[in-house]
Amino acid sequence: MKKVLAFDLDDTLAVTKSPVSDRMAVLLGRLLEHYDVCVITGGTFKQIRSQVIDRLNVSPQQLARFHxxxxxxxxxxxYDALGGEWELQYAEDLSEKERAHIVDVLEKTAKDMGIWCEEPAGEIIEDRISQITMSALGQQAAPEDKYAWAEKFKDVRPVYRDKVAEQLPGLEVRIGGTTSTDITRPGIDKAYGIGKLIDALDISKDEVLFFGDKLNEGGNDYPVKMMGVDSIAVDGWETTAYALDGVLGVTE
Structure with a gap:
């Protein structure tokens, strides 16, 4: 029996960098009546709050089941239901020296390959302290532009990832969201996060069901699949919503 439903965010629960739909917000609220819900993403906590948490109409007790x-x-x-605050459980931060080197490698490699955007919509490289993320068109690019870029450069992205990885031995380099590349400490990926969640809740991996749109090898959801967690591949929030209708149909 599943106790936790875990989700990637962009292109799994929502259109990239956009709030979840009304339908998805309702589905997640219903899930929180029966399951713990985890959102694990390459994005920041601020993004999880704006895209998901702020869209939920749930009690503090339900929110305490959100990870x-x-x-x-x-x-x-x-979430601490009594204190009414979100509390950090752990952080696997990169050093300042590591972060500066990663930024240099990401920029130089993109320029060498001719994929550096000269007129980005927001920051191209974002220092998230525990992760460095390179978004090819900038963090604030429109979803339609991101999807068009991802299709145009779908064969280039793995090459870029590999070239960056060659220059960053000892660090984890992954294809992230629609246009992003993510770098973290080695072994600190979504599988690590799900493992920490399993330990925190004192459950087994058989009690977790994961939904993601990048479960293919090299994708940032792939490590969860490889650790043996039951995983469902989706290709957009609508597919996820359809699957959740089925889950709730059996549960409720």
Missing amino acids: AMPTCGTRYYR
Whole structure:
């Protein structure tokens, strides 16, 4: 029996960098009546709050069953229902020297490959302390532009990831969201985050069901699948919503 439903965020629960739909907000609220819910994403905690948490109409007790794991599980937040605050459970931060080197490698490699955007929509490289993220068009690019870029450069992204990884031995380099590449400490990925969640809740991996849109090898959801957690591949929030209708149909 599943006790935890875990989700990637962009293109699994919502359109990239956008709030979850009304339908998804309602589904997540219903899930929190029966399950613990985890959102584990390459994005920041601020993104989880704006895209998901702020859209939920749930009680403090339900919110206490929500587990926020930003930056690919390098950080973990839980809600204290009594105190009314989100509390950081752990953080696997990179050093300042490591972060500066990563930024240099990401930029130089993108320029060498001719994929550096000269007129980005927001920051191209974001220092998230526990993770460095390179968003090819900038953090604030429109979803339609991101999807078009991802399709155009779908064969280039793995090459870029590999070239960056060659220059960052001892660090984890992964294809992230629609246009992003994520770098963290070695072994600190979504599988690490889900493992920490399993330990915190004192459950087994058989009691977790994970939904993600990048479960293919090299994708940032892939480590969860490889650790043996039951996983469902989706290709957008609508697919996830359809699956959750089925889950709730059996549960409620």
